[in-house]
Amino acid sequence: MPEGIEKYVRKELLTFGAYSSPKASDKQAEQAGIPLKKIIKIDQNENLFGPSPRVNRILAKNNSFNIYPDAEQTAFRKQLSEYTGVGPECIVGASGSNQLLDLITRLFVGEGDRVVNCVPTFDIYRFSTQVCGGKLVEIQRDENFAIDVKAMRRAVDKKTKLIFLANPNAPTGNLTPRKDLIEVLEIGIPTCIDEAYYEFSGVTVVPLMKRYPNLMVVRTFSKWAGLAGLRVGYGLFPPAVADLLHRIKIPYNINVAALTAVQESMLDLDYLMNRVKVIVAERDKLYAGLKKMPWLTPYPSKANFILCKLLKGNAAELQDKLQEKGILVRYFAKPRLENCIRLSIGKPEHTDIVLQTLREIGSSW
Ligand SMILES: Cc1ncc(COP(=O)(O)O)c(C=O)c1O
Structure with a gap:
């Protein structure tokens, strides 16, 4: 039984499971010992081109x-x-x-x-x-x-x-x-x-x-x-x-x-929609690159991210390994998604680094 003020709280909320957001990128950068500027943040489907x-x-x-x-x-x-x-x-x-x-x-x-x-x-x-x-x-x-x-x-x-x-x-x-x-x-x-x-x-x-x-x-x-x-x-x-x-x-x-x-x-709108076109082209490039890796299965996507299933290894561990290299991706500790990571689409230079890093990790995985 909760004590003090908590006993007045709606009972069903006392054990409520919060929405789980990734840790702030500055904290993750600090943990990885990499300057924030060098971090590739592809964990929340943001637009890395920024606003207009x-x-x-x-x-x-x-x-x-x-x-x-x-x-x-x-x-x-x-x-x-x-x-x-x-x-x-x-x-x-x-x-x-x-x-x-x-x-x-x-x-x-x-x-x-x-x-x-x-x-x-x-x-x-x-x-x-x-x-x-x-x-x-x-x-x-x-x-x-x-x-x-x-x-x-x-x-x-x-x-x-x-x-x-x-x-x-x-x-x-x-x-x-x-x-x-x-x-x-x-x-x-x-x-x-x-x-x-x-x-x-x-x-x-x-x-x-x-x-x-x-x-x-x-x-x-x-x-x-x-x-x-x-x-x-x-x-x-x-x-x-x-x-x-x-x-x-x-x-x-x-x-x-x-x-x-x-x-x-x-x-x-023209400027922003041109950026969207670049992101869509990068999505297709990332998908093609991921598909060539025998240990990963990317799912086709119509959004600005790709979900990717690991055929071997552990997805939470892959997230950590990528973080050590300054690449933040999303892992969901949820049914049906435990062996997946999700990569948001960044700028063209990010796609190249992400694919290269995954190839390197994959060769020793
Ligand atoms: C399907 C879906 N709906 C809504 C949102 C939330 O967007 P907003 O930033 O507008 O709250 C997200 C964010 O990731 C999303 O994936």
Whole structure:
């Protein structure tokens, strides 16, 4: 029995499993004895090209950090309406798409409600469901990480309030075929399609929003636009749901710097999308290089990362060996992923170093 103030805490949260983030890169650099500048950070699917140079220029000149941002996100929603083709009344912004995923869960899921989740997948869906007191219904993906629509349909009951689906999926990188997505939407339960990697895949379900009022789409500026550190994402919803989300969200949830950065990024789309093209080309180069290594099996990816299965050796140990050489990658101590590492796509020079280092490790592995 907890003592003191903890005894007032919601019991189910006393043993809550936190979302596990990698250790900060400066700590990992220190541990490896390598200067931070030399570290190749490919563990969190960030954009190593950074944001549009317009973002850095405008933020350096900004003198309104003492003023709250527009609570209604008017300019933000207008720009995103032009970008997505969806009306501003359907758009909600948040401090990272994580915050929006959490907000969606809070809107639909209460104590004892059920959420369908296709695992392995992005862990925030589990995290938010459990924080809200919901029950996670886990449907296993197959050996190629494809979803099992029939099992999803069977899993749905009166208490099911929400389905989460990342497309492309993370950390596996695969897309769900359109016909399967339509079958999922036909189930009729509110369905959140997480398109965090949309700009890399070029595939979206947004046009289906007209036909499916249960469809919600979530995206982020963290990956393609290089704004992970400023925390900004958005979602597209039926107008009534967007209105409810605006009502339950914390006011001013996107800060002035992030709003300004989005505004400038949207004015520099050609530059940013050219960077995306380079990253996609590097993804294909990395995939081809990994495929040549007999001890690794990379999974095809439509995102800015590649999941890679080890055919021999231990993935946690490989992560450590790479860290010693200044390359930070992601290892998930989770079912179905224990023998995998995930590599984000960096700049062209990073691809070469990563492949060379893996070849060296592989020769003595
Ligand atoms: C599938 C997926 N959704 C959402 C996010 C979170 O993005 P944000 O930085 O916008 O919170 C990530 C981040 O890795 C992700 O992989």
